[in-house]
Amino acid sequence: MGLWEQYLKENESRFLNELIEFLRIPSISALSEYSQDVRDAGRWVADRLEAAGLENVQILETGGHPAVYADWLNAPGMPTVMIYGHFDVQPVDPLNLWSHPPFEPVVKDERIYARGASDNKGNMLIPIIAAEALLQSEGGLPVNVKFFFEGQEEIGSPQMPEAIPRHKALLACDVIISADGGQWEEDQPALLIGLRGICAIQIDVQATKADVHSGSYGGAFLNPIHALVQIIDSMRSADGKILVEGFYDDVRPLSKAERSQMEKIPFDEMSFKNQLGVSELFGEPGYTTYERLWTRPTLDVNGIWGGFQGEGLKTVIPREAHAKISCRLVADQDPEKITQLLIAHVNSHAPRQVKVSANAISSRAKPYLIPADHPGNEAARVVLKTLYGKEPYYARLGGTIPVCSMLLDTLGAYTVNFAFGLKDENIHAPDEFFRLSSFRLGQKAYVMLLGELSGRKF
Amino acid sequence: MGLWEQYLKENESRFLNELIEFLRIPSISALSEYSQDVRDAGRWVADRLEAAGLENVQILETGGHPAVYADWLNAPGMPTVMIYGHFDVQPVDPLNLWSHPPFEPVVKDERIYARGASDNKGNMLIPIIAAEALLQSEGGLPVNVKFFFEGQEEIGSPQMPEAIPRHKALLACDVIISADGGQWEEDQPALLIGLRGICAIQIDVQATKADVHSGSYGGAFLNPIHALVQIIDSMRSADGKILVEGFYDDVRPLSKAERSQMEKIPFDEMSFKNQLGVSELFGEPGYTTYERLWTRPTLDVNGIWGGFQGEGLKTVIPREAHAKISCRLVADQDPEKITQLLIAHVNSHAPRQVKVSANAISSRAKPYLIPADHPGNEAARVVLKTLYGKEPYYARLGGTIPVCSMLLDTLGAYTVNFAFGLKDENIHAPDEFFRLSSFRLGQKAYVMLLGELSGRKF
Numbered sequence: 058m059g060l061w062e063q064y065l066k067e068n069e070s071r072f073l074n075e076l077i078e079f080l081r082i083p084s085i086s087a088l089s090e091y092s093q094d095v096r097d098a099g100r101w102v103a104d105r106l107e108a109a110g111l112e113n114v115q116i117l118e119t120g121g122h123p124a125v126y127a128d129w130l131n132a133p134g135m136p137t138v139m140i141y142g143h144f145d146v147q148p149v150d151p152l153n154l155w156s157h158p159p160f161e162p163v164v165k166d167e168r169i170y171a172r173g174a175s176d177n178k179g180n181m182l183i184p185i186i187a188a189e190a191l192l193q194s195e196g197g198l199p200v201n202v203k204f205f206f207e208g209q210e211e212i213g214s215p216q217m218p219e220a221i222p223r224h225k226a227l228l229a230c231d232v233i234i235s236a237d238g239g240q241w242e243e244d245q246p247a248l249l250i251g252l253r254g255i256c257a258i259q260i261d262v263q264a265t266k267a268d269v270h271s272g273s274y275g276g277a278f279l280n281p282i283h284a285l286v287q288i289i290d291s292m293r294s295a296d297g298k299i300l301v302e303g304f305y306d307d308v309r310p311l312s313k314a315e316r317s318q319m320e321k322i323p324f325d326e327m328s329f330k331n332q333l334g335v336s337e338l339f340g341e342p343g344y345t346t347y348e349r350l351w352t353r354p355t356l357d358v359n360g361i362w363g364g365f366q367g368e369g370l371k372t373v374i375p376r377e378a379h380a381k382i383s384c385r386l387v388a389d390q391d392p393e394k395i396t397q398l399l400i401a402h403v404n405s406h407a408p409r410q411v412k413v414s415a416n417a418i419s420s421r422a423k424p425y426l427i428p429a430d431h432p433g434n435e436a437a438r439v440v441l442k443t444l445y446g447k448e449p450y451y452a453r454l455g456g457t458i459p460v461c462s463m464l465l466d467t468l469g470a471y472t473v474n475f476a477f478g479l480k481d482e483n484i485h486a487p488d489e490f491f492r493l494s495s496f497r498l499g500q501k502a503y504v505m506l507l508g509e510l511s512g513r514k515f
Numbered sequence: 516m517g518l519w520e521q522y523l524k525e526n527e528s529r530f531l532n533e534l535i536e537f538l539r540i541p542s543i544s545a546l547s548e549y550s551q552d553v554r555d556a557g558r559w560v561a562d563r564l565e566a567a568g569l570e571n572v573q574i575l576e577t578g579g580h581p582a583v584y585a586d587w588l589n590a591p592g593m594p595t596v597m598i599y600g601h602f603d604v605q606p607v608d609p610l611n612l613w614s615h616p617p618f619e620p621v622v623k624d625e626r627i628y629a630r631g632a633s634d635n636k637g638n639m640l641i642p643i644i645a646a647e648a649l650l651q652s653e654g655g656l657p658v659n660v661k662f663f664f665e666g667q668e669e670i671g672s673p674q675m676p677e678a679i680p681r682h683k684a685l686l687a688c689d690v691i692i693s694a695d696g697g698q699w700e701e702d703q704p705a706l707l708i709g710l711r712g713i714c715a716i717q718i719d720v721q722a723t724k725a726d727v728h729s730g731s732y733g734g735a736f737l738n739p740i741h742a743l744v745q746i747i748d749s750m751r752s753a754d755g756k757i758l759v760e761g762f763y764d765d766v767r768p769l770s771k772a773e774r775s776q777m778e779k780i781p782f783d784e785m786s787f788k789n790q791l792g793v794s795e796l797f798g799e800p801g802y803t804t805y806e807r808l809w810t811r812p813t814l815d816v817n818g819i820w821g822g823f824q825g826e827g828l829k830t831v832i833p834r835e836a837h838a839k840i841s842c843r844l845v846a847d848q849d850p851e852k853i854t855q856l857l858i859a860h861v862n863s864h865a866p867r868q869v870k871v872s873a874n875a876i877s878s879r880a881k882p883y884l885i886p887a888d889h890p891g892n893e894a895a896r897v898v899l900k901t902l903y904g905k906e907p908y909y910a911r912l913g914g915t916i917p918v919c920s921m922l923l924d925t926l927g928a929y930t931v932n933f934a935f936g937l938k939d940e941n942i943h944a945p946d947e948f949f950r951l952s953s954f955r956l957g958q959k960a961y962v963m964l965l966g967e968l969s970g971r972k973f
Contacts (some may be wrong), residue, residue, distance in 0.1 A: 253730060257828045266792025272711060272914025275815050275843050276807040277787075280796040282816035282838075283751065290748035295866070331734075334724025338736040339868040346634040358740035359831055364818035370715045370841060370878040373813055380740075383828060385733050408753070410797040420828045430879065455732025456830075515571050 060194035065186070065500050072186050073164070075105065079144075079178050080162040080171040080406065086122050086145035086212045090442075095122045098144040102206055103127070105182075109189035111204065111240045117224060119216035120228055122208035126227060129188065130201045135511050137201040139230035140180025141460070141472065145175035147485045148312075154487035158307050158402045168490045176484035179491035180476045181206060182220075182500065187503030194395035196272075199511035203230055207460075210237065216462055221467045230470050231515035232433040234322040234506065237459070239285045239478030241322075241450055243492075246441035248434050249474035251351055251453035254386035254424035256417070257359075260403055262284060263377040263412040268364075271372040279305075279410040282363045291406045292356055292399075297341045299356045301402040307389045309426070310354055318429065318451040319347045328409070351453035354395075355385040381418065385455060396421070423462035427445035433473035436509035440502055475506060516875075516912045517951035518652035523644070523958050530644050531950050533563065533623070534954070535637050537602075538604070538620040538629040544580050544603035544670045553580045556602040560664055563587070563640075567647035569662065575682060577674035578667035584685060586648065586832060588659045595659040599690035599918065599930065600639030601668035604631035612945035626948045633970040634942035637949035638934045639664060639694045640955065645961030655967035661688055665918075668695065671878075679925050689973035692828050692964065697910055699938030701950075704899035706892050709809055709911035710919055712882035714850035714875070715817075715841035716857050718743060719869040721834060728821075728829040733780055735824045737868040740821045743836040746871065749864045750814055750840075750857075755799045755871050757858040758812045762853065767884070769810055776887065776909040777805045798874045809911035812853075813843040813866075840874065843913060846884035854879070881920035883930075891931035894967035928973075933964060 065072075085091040099116055102125045112129035124143060132138070145284040149159040149172050154425035157163045162171035169381065176251045184204070191198050205224065207213060222499060241247035247261035265274075265280035293299050324346055330338060340349040363378025384395055400415040405460045407413035429433060429451050461472045478484065523530075526934040545548040557574055560583045567574045569585035580603060588595070590826060607630050609691065617619045620629035627637065642662070654885065663686060667673060699705035722739035723732075751757050782804055788796060799808040805891035810867050821836025823829035842853055858873040865871035887909050899907045917932045935953040 102633060142740070176531060187703070190768070191690070241562060255730070264791075264793060268904045270789065270914065271815050271817060271841060272713070272843055272912070274791065275530075275913060276811055276813040277757075277796055277804050278791055278793050278797050280815050281928065282819050283747075284814070286747045286819075287743045287753060289741075297737075333727065333736055333737050335722060335868065338735055339866070340734050346735050349670060350732070353734055355734040357729050357731070357738050357832055358822065358828060359746075360822035360824050360833070361731060361740050361836065362820045362824045363817065366818050366820045366837075370876045371817060371879075372841060375816055375818070378819065379824075381823060381828060383830060385730060408797070410793065410795045417826045419828075445748070454660045454730070456728065473881060 058474050061190040061504050062501065064194040065188040067496070073493070076169065076179060076182055079182060080173055081160055083160045084145050084173070084208065086209050087148050092122070095145050098417065099123045099125050100444050102144050106204060107263065110192035113243055119209070119220040124205065124220060125207055126203070128201070128203040129192070129198050132198060132201045132511070135200045136231040136513060136515055137203065137229070138507065138510055139203040139205055139228060139233045139470070140184045140203050141233055141235045142237065143177050143207045144181065145208045145211050146178070146344065147176070147211050149288050151487065155486055158259070164493070167493045169493060170490045174489050174491035175482040176489065177210070177237045178494055180478055182493045182498065183477065183499035184236050184503045186500045187507070191504055191507065199283050199508050202230065202507070203495040212265070217460060218463060221463060225467060228468055230468060232510070233464055233472040234433070234468050234475045236475035236476050238474040241452060243479060244445065245447060246445045246449040248437055248449045249453040249454060250427050250429050250434065250451050252425040252458050253354070253455055254392055254422045254462065255335070255383055255457045256392035256421045257381065257383035258385060258396060258403070258415050259397045259418055260288060260380045261377065261384065261414050265374070265376050268373045268376050271374050273281055275374060279408055280374050281378040282375065282382065282410055284408050284411045284413065285361070285380055288406050289358060289380060289382070289401055291497070292402060296387045297339060299354065301356065301398050303398050304354070304395065307391065307394070308354060309388045311348065313350070316348070319351070320343055320448045322347060322452060352387055352454040354387050354390060354391070356382060359381050368420060383420070386424045388424045390424060392421040392423055401409070422457045422459035423463040423466070424457070425465065427471045429471065430472055431473070433471060433510070433515040436506060436513055437475050437510050438474050440505045443505065444498065444502055449481070449496065475502070477502070498499040519962050521649045522652040523774055531951070534627065534637060534640055535620045537640060538631055539618055541602050541618045542631070544667050545604050545606050547638060547761070550580070551689065553603050557581045557583050557666050560602050563643055564662055564698055566603070567643050568650035570647065575678065577678040579674040582678060584661070584663055584664045586659070586661040587650070587656050588971065590656060590659045591970070592659045593972055594689040594971060595661065595687070596965065596968055597661040597663055597686060597691045598642045598927070599663050599691055599693045601635050601665045603666045603669050604636070604640065605634070605669050609945065610767065622951070627951060628813065628946060628948045630947055632947050633936040633940040634947065635668070635695045636874070637954055640934055640956065641935070641957035642692070642694050644958050646763050648958065649962060650967065652789070657966050660965070661686065668918070672955060673698065673917060675923060678867035679921060685926060686926055688926060690932040690968070692891070692933045693930050694930040694934050695933035697938070699910060701902065703905060704903045704907035704962040705910040706895055707912060708885050708887050708892065708909050709813070709846070710883040710916050711913055712844035712848065712850055712920065713841055713915045714844060714854045715839065716854060716861070716873050716878045717876055718838045718840065718861055718871065718873050720836045722832070723834050726831045726834050729832050733832060737797050737866055739836040739869055740833065742869045742871065743838055745859055745866065746824045746864050747816060747838060747840070750860060754956070755797060757812065759814065759856050761856050762812070765847045765849065765852070766812060768804065769924045774806070777809070780805060780908045780910060786907055800900050808913040810845055812845050814841050817854045830925050840882060844882045846882045848882060849930070850879040850881055874921065876949040880915045880917035881924070883916070883923065885929045885931065888970040889929055889931070890973055891929060891968070894964055894971055895931050897967050898963045902956065921957045935958070935960070
């Protein structure tokens with residue numbers, strides 16, 4: 058057993074107590090009455106970094122919830138690794154569904170229950186502990202390390218697009234390791250190599266200056282709901298292809314290697330259907346479900362409304378009708394460009410008898426795709442294989458983590474997901490928990506990862 | 516001047532006072548707290564019929580608001596004419612927009628202002644006064660007359676479909692004259708020869724068992740809003756034709772004569788567009804606006820909803836989506852049959868990956884079309900021509916008056932619209948009024964109409 062491993066073992070109960078202390082801070086970023094708590098959590102993280110032996114610890118003001126920075130840059134000639142995570146948490150509603158108060162952590166059956174236990178406090182504390190173990194037991198780190206933890210991830214990181222470029226020099230690095238995420242299953246590791254981006258528009262159709270009676274006027278002008286339905290229906294074919302002109306132009310085709318990586322991941326169609334509650338799946342022809350979810354763009358109506366929604370009938374033709382449409386994007390689609398294509402499609406398919414406007418909704422993020430054989434991924438793969446005894450899956454996410462593409466754009470560095478949450482840990486829900494086994498495994502994994510990274514070229 | 520004309524003149528101020536008294540009763544059928552007032556208005560009508568010299572006066576119980584019946588059947592060999600109207604009124608909200616309290620009638624500039632002045636108390640009192648004038652001055656009527664006034668027209672006559680068949684023998688007649696309606700313009704009479712019918716369905720689409728995240732699941736199953744939009748868009752072509760299989764099968768084609776009758780009615784497109792607030796009209800190809808409004812069936816979405824309707828974006832794919840669709844129908848379309856065609860169309864166009872159900876909404880009424888040369892119309896035409904010095908237009912209504920087809924079905928008698936309201940009289944709105952000139956003209960017109968009807972064969 059190495060010195061660092063012994064250190065981790067000897068201090069195990071202190072680390073757990075520290076996690077409990079961290080979890081007691083109700084750092085809910087979405088609710089302004091908890092702003093000071095978010096700040097307190099940042100302060101707690103800064104102090105913890107200091108105690109671990111990190112240098113240059115500082116609170117970075119953003120205009121909103123703060124971020125925390127620290128580094129250890131005493132490995133000349135070695136890569137610089139930035140570790141990312143967040144210390145803010147989701148709200149706790151509905152409170153009555155929690156078995157214990159969400160900010161009074163409870164340890165039970167080798168699990169710790171509290172809001173933020175898995176997402177992301179438990180996971181983000183791991184690399185701090187790993188760094189401490191190396192610094193305190195071995196006297197140094199095998200690579201240069203920067204820590205960057207934000208306090209606004211759960212509200213979509215509104216100030217990050219300004220703060221990250223402002224601190225570009227401070228945050229410069231060769232690779233980013235994100236402690237925000239998880240593994241595939243308890244006994245199956247995974248590398249996350251792709252995330253979809255997003256863009257969205259709202260379509261507003263106005264026909265008349267007021268609602269009118271469907272008997273008195275019906276048949277003599279264009280019903281705005283008909284116009285809206287016609288526009289939306291023109292955006293995709295009945296078999297699931299998106300018909301917006303130019304939509305697929307920049308989509309990077311799937312390579313044979315990528316497809317075969319995905320084929321290795323077992324897909325239980327029955328359980329997926331049961332999870333959704335559908336009798337049949339549906340999607341773009343020619344792709345598997347994982348391919349559709351992870352590697353193909355979508356166009357989804359998220360909301361539609363117009364006219365009477367009550368019981369029975371109101372013989373009205375409404376003045377206006379509306380819809381919100383969003384697209385999940387994949388490499389190399391650009392959210393700005395796709396937004397413009399969507400707007401152009403709506404305008405070119407808008408019947409001239411009604412007023413139609415299509416406008417971007419501000420939620421926007423680029424897709425993210427890290428090469429599967431990126432040196433950061435390779436280092437992670439070696440560690441995961443050693444610890445789990447299995448090759449990791451090369452998985453992707455259908456959703457969006459805007460910070461990955463933002464960091465890539467600003468710092469020119471890819472993000473490797475290296476975290477230990479599991480799917481059943483009720484993140485964003487009541488009774489969130491984190492496995493103590495994951496907490497311990499993660500610490501070991503991070504120490505090993507820093508070692509693996511030290512020999513690599515970026 | 517005939518005796519009856521002198522009688523009308525001599526009693527003019529009494530008639531006006533009676534109208535004021537009648538208008539003071541707040542007989543709002545829609546609001547249960549006014550139920551007794553509706554009943555009081557019925558009692559007032561019954562007493563007034565009695566005073567006029569009518570016989571066999573009775574209140575007909577319906578289970579809801581009552582109806583009133585009276586007759587004078589002493590013209591053997593002559594046709595029996597049933598006069599229809601209603602003594603209930605619309606609610607008065609918004610009260611603050613009334614210049615005077617709605618149930619404290621005010622006479623000003625030869626107009627009487629009060630809720631119900633035009634719709635329908637002023638108009639329905641006219642034939643009672645006409646009958647009184649003949650009975651009191653001439654000792655009899657030129658035809659057999661039945662009066663049938665209801666107290667629930669403004670709430671859609673819910674008990675009439677049961678009450679009318681129950682009183683079939685009592686109400687038997689050769690022709691019905693409706694005092695509920697109006698003329699085209701102050702100096703232009705019109706005969707109303709057609710009304711559209713209506714039927715409606717609701718479409719409910721369910722995809723998943725709960726709302727799901729558009730990132731995690733988007734692309735792998737059919738979004739219920741897409742399915743709904745696809746179904747609705749399949750129901751009509753972009754140029755305004757309805758594509759529901761069999762929809763037009765029973766539509767009686769417009770004859771040359773009918774088209775030329777409608778062509779005689781001036782249509783001011785600019786003012787119609789301004790009224791709606793649209794820059795361009797739109798409708799079924801090959802028809803004028805009046806033809807589209809009066810003689811062609813429609814399919815209109817009256818409401819659509821599903822998913823997120825708030826500000827910004829919620830990255831949700833909703834569990835379900837809904838729409839309400841109604842059709843205005845024309846002769847000889849049957850609401851039952853069209854409802855079934857709509858449901859069949861939805862079912863045959865429903866993507867199998869979602870659960871789709873289409874169900875009839877109870878609002879349903881047959882279209883109504885009286886032959887332009889019906890003897891009742893002919894009698895009305897002669898009177899109107901005499902009084903206005905102009906041929907009446909043969910007009911129709913795009914809306915629905917269910918009682919006309921109901922009376923035709925049950926009693927086998929057509930309804931001739933013979934009333935004197937005008938479009939600007941704010942019916943169903945604040946400051947409703949009726950012209951005293953119309954009140955006087957109507958009395959004369961009704962006396963003449965009874966005379967004209969006496970010579971006709973039905």
